[in-house]
Amino acid sequence: MLGLAGAGLFVAALDAYLVVTLLPAMITDVGLTIERFEQATPILTGFLCGYVIAMPLLGAYSDVRGRAPVYAACVVVFAAGSVVTTTAGSLPWLVAGRVLQGLGGGGLVPLTLALAADLYEDRARTLALGAVSGLQEAGSVFGPIYGATLASAASAAGGWRFVFWLNVPLAAICAAGLLVASRDRGISRTSVNRVAGEPAGTFENRANEQARTFDNRASEVARTFDWKSACLLGLGLGLLVVALYPDDPDHRATSGLFIPLGILSLLVLALYGWRQLRALEPLIPRQLLRSPRFAGVTAANVLIGAALMVALVDVPILGRLVFNLDQLASGLLLTQFLVGVPVGAILGGVVAGRIGERLTAVLGTLLAAAAFLQMSTWQATELAMRAGPFRSADIALAACGLGFGIVIAPLAATVLQLTRAQHHGLASSLVVLARVMGMLIGLSALTAFGLFRFRQILGTPQLTDPDVRARIEHLGRLVAAAFLQEYREIFTIAAGMCIVAAVVIFATLRRETPRLSLTPSSPPR
Amino acid sequence: MLAGVAMVSVALTACGGLQAEDPGQVLRDAGAAMAKISTVSATLKFTQGSVSFQGYVLTGATAAVRLPADSDTTYKVKYQDLLIGLQVVITGGHVYLRPPFSGFTEVTGATAAAIPNLAKLFDVQTGLPAMIPAGNNPTYIGTEKVADVDSHKVSATYSAAQIAKLLPQLSSSGDVAATIWVGGSDHLIRKAVLSGPFGDGGTASSVEIDLSAFNAAVAIASPTP
Numbered sequence: 131m132l133g134l135a136g137a138g139l140f141v142a143a144l145d146a147y148l149v150v151t152l153l154p155a156m157i158t159d160v161g162l163t164i165e166r167f168e169q170a171t172p173i174l175t176g177f178l179c180g181y182v183i184a185m186p187l188l189g190a191y192s193d194v195r196g197r198a199p200v201y202a203a204c205v206v207v208f209a210a211g212s213v214v215t216t217t218a219g220s221l222p223w224l225v226a227g228r229v230l231q232g233l234g235g236g237g238l239v240p241l242t243l244a245l246a247a248d249l250y251e252d253r254a255r256t257l258a259l260g261a262v263s264g265l266q267e268a269g270s271v272f273g274p275i276y277g278a279t280l281a282s283a284a285s286a287a288g289g290w291r292f293v294f295w296l297n298v299p300l301a302a303i304c305a306a307g308l309l310v311a312s313r314d315r316g317i318s319r320t321s322v323n324r325v326a327g328e329p330a331g332t333f334e335n336r337a338n339e340q341a342r343t344f345d346n347r348a349s350e351v352a353r354t355f356d357w358k359s360a361c362l363l364g365l366g367l368g369l370l371v372v373a374l375y376p377d378d379p380d381h382r383a384t385s386g387l388f389i390p391l392g393i394l395s396l397l398v399l400a401l402y403g404w405r406q407l408r409a410l411e412p413l414i415p416r417q418l419l420r421s422p423r424f425a426g427v428t429a430a431n432v433l434i435g436a437a438l439m440v441a442l443v444d445v446p447i448l449g450r451l452v453f454n455l456d457q458l459a460s461g462l463l464l465t466q467f468l469v470g471v472p473v474g475a476i477l478g479g480v481v482a483g484r485i486g487e488r489l490t491a492v493l494g495t496l497l498a499a500a501a502f503l504q505m506s507t508w509q510a511t512e513l514a515m516r517a518g519p520f521r522s523a524d525i526a527l528a529a530c531g532l533g534f535g536i537v538i539a540p541l542a543a544t545v546l547q548l549t550r551a552q553h554h555g556l557a558s559s560l561v562v563l564a565r566v567m568g569m570l571i572g573l574s575a576l577t578a579f580g581l582f583r584f585r586q587i588l589g590t591p592q593l594t595d596p597d598v599r600a601r602i603e604h605l606g607r608l609v610a611a612a613f614l615q616e617y618r619e620i621f622t623i624a625a626g627m628c629i630v631a632a633v634v635i636f637a638t639l640r641r642e643t644p645r646l647s648l649t650p651s652s653p654p655r
Numbered sequence: 656m657l658a659g660v661a662m663v664s665v666a667l668t669a670c671g672g673l674q675a676e677d678p679g680q681v682l683r684d685a686g687a688a689m690a691k692i693s694t695v696s697a698t699l700k701f702t703q704g705s706v707s708f709q710g711y712v713l714t715g716a717t718a719a720v721r722l723p724a725d726s727d728t729t730y731k732v733k734y735q736d737l738l739i740g741l742q743v744v745i746t747g748g749h750v751y752l753r754p755p756f757s758g759f760t761e762v763t764g765a766t767a768a769a770i771p772n773l774a775k776l777f778d779v780q781t782g783l784p785a786m787i788p789a790g791n792n793p794t795y796i797g798t799e800k801v802a803d804v805d806s807h808k809v810s811a812t813y814s815a816a817q818i819a820k821l822l823p824q825l826s827s828s829g830d831v832a833a834t835i836w837v838g839g840s841d842h843l844i845r846k847a848v849l850s851g852p853f854g855d856g857g858t859a860s861s862v863e864i865d866l867s868a869f870n871a872a873v874a875i876a877s878p879t880p
Contacts, residue, residue: 165755
């Protein structure tokens with residue numbers, strides 16, 4: 131059952147970033163020209179916005195309505211979004227489809243985590259939560275290469291549109307399977323933390339006092355579900371994305387309404403934070419919010435998410451525009467990075483057990499920073515440069531992926547250490563949420579900066595070549611050079627973000643703190 | 656019976672009570688009306704086949720035309736799987752080109768001659784006003800609203816020789832089937848769909864043309880290279 135739920139989550143996570151390699155084909159199909167590239171940003175940010183809005187909202191909602199029905203509803207929304215996306219004939223429909231996909235896909239994260247917490251206990255629960263978080267991470271990371279490979283293989287069947295069509299049967303299998311399995315096991319409307327198929331009385335007898343307290347609190351949370359906070363979070367992030375939207379990259383880096391929208395966004399997000407601190411039933415336990423270690427891990431995850439986005443988005447685009455690779459080859463350029471992430475994740479877990487989470491996380495982020503610094507020196511002929519039997523670009527990308535992978539386990543473990551087993555689902559969800567928020571903000575800000583810098587670097591060339599074709603080829607070379615310079619600067623910024631994340635981790639993960647209870651009023655043990 | 660009357664009433668209301676007409680007359684009226692326009696905006700979208708522009712696959716174009724000979728057209732062409740817009744301004748006999756991100760520069764000689772001037776499409780002697788009434792086998796299809804205008808929908812066939820007269824750069828290896836929407840009150844052509852072997856190498860191709868903003872103000876100035 132968890133396998134089915136995880137499969138749905140994996141498909142949704144794949145969809146978050148598969149558009150990176152499909153973006154040129156998608157925008158060409160809806161008639162968007164390269165000089166209006168900024169208008170394609172909402173294809174990515176729209177999904178992430180929906181994802182971030184749904185993630186904190188639907189976990190608690192499923193406490194009321196039951197995991198399986200809400201999961202099925204999310205999958206239906208995701209599939210509907212996929213249909214809108216794949217049939218889109220214009221940019222607004224494409225963006226609308228992606229937002230719907232994000233709303234459905236984002237809801238699957240807390241639901242699958244909560245389902246893992248429902249179905250397993252103790253050590254098995256921790257393993258299940260880890261597996262679900264791993265699926266989410268793997269889906270995000272493998273998305274670009276999955277999209278490029280599938281679209282190339284299915285070029286005769288619609289290319290990128292086929293990739294989104296495929297979501298429909300996959301989603302149907304996951305939703306139907308989960309509904310059937312939950313009916314068989316009788317857990318579709320059970321409360322949080324109840325073991326599948328186990329009568330309530332048996333469970334109560336086996337549960338300790340703390341778990342009962344948790345169940346009671348969870349039920350209260352369910353009854354007083356904080357829609358307003360979730361809406362405030364969505365509105366605040368949405369405003370921030372719009373404020374960072376480069377509506378006129380010829381003249382400014384961000385939206386013309388950056389200041390008023392930015393201020394409004396900060397006010398709304400501040401109001402959200404205030405509600406979290408003051409409300410009786412916050413979505414996030416107050417004691418967790420007040421923990422310096424949790425704050426440090428969250429801040430580091432936001433920075434790492436933004437830097438991770440640079441690698442996932444910019445490397446394939448660089449491959450396409452500067453290295454002149456086709457759709458599949460630009461996706462495959464990320465292979466070494468993608469291999470590095472899971473290898474690093476395992477390595478991070480092993481190393482953290484020996485030298486501690488703090489030092490391991492710092493080393494991971496510094497490795498990623500070093501890789502970005504090397505990438506900031508890339509040339510247009512980079513793919514021809516070799517270091518021994520390997521391409522130097524592949525070594526840098528592998529190191530970058532390895533660094534990001536190494537960070538995953540220590541940061542996740544730190545948050546899990548801060549919470550009791552009953553809260554691991556929420557805590558893991560918060561780790562993912564922080565990273566996705568970092569990705570969203572990072573993507574919006576770096577797109578704004580990148581396009582503005584691109585226009586600055588390129589200027590307004592006067593092409594006087596003898597014929598039209600020669601002029602376009604000449605322009606192509608100038609554009610590639612400008613993109614390369616722009617991406618070098620973005621890689622430098624990503625390196626800076628990794629270094630800041632390392633400093634934050636080093637400063638905040640200094641000492642052990644007691645495990646926190648979800649119950650807002652109870653003191654830490 | 657009542658339902659049938661109601662449906663006919665709804666259909667008539669939807670199209671403003673436009674009555675079926677002789678298709679040949681619709682095309683003649685369209686030719687006459689199009690001969691009187693001074694400006695027009697056009698959008699072309701290729702929906703089938705491959706048509707090249709300067710060696711690049713053309714996917715569509717938008718144009719503002721001021722008759723008799725000025726036009727401001729942006730051609731959308733594929734460049735390394737990406738779409739780029741090439742803006743061409745033709746005014747006073749000069750041809751100016753602006754590739755994306757760059758400034759205008761004048762093109763001359765054979766290069767300029769190879770770039771179509773969409774204003775020629777509306778030339779009274781050789782363009783649509785002259786060609787449209789000469790369609791073979793005109794057939795009245797019905798009435799439809801196009802851009803909120805009640806229009807007659809008529810089909811006709813045009814020979815390769817007729818097509819070649821429209822634009823020197825346009826060639827077809829066979830007859831071209833056209834479906835034309837003509838405004839019921841002003842007789843202006845609102846939309847046309849052309850299908851025939853006018854793609855690269857005589858392959859089957861189809862283009863959808865939308866016309867709007869008839870006689871509206873159009874500013875086409877000589878760009879400063």
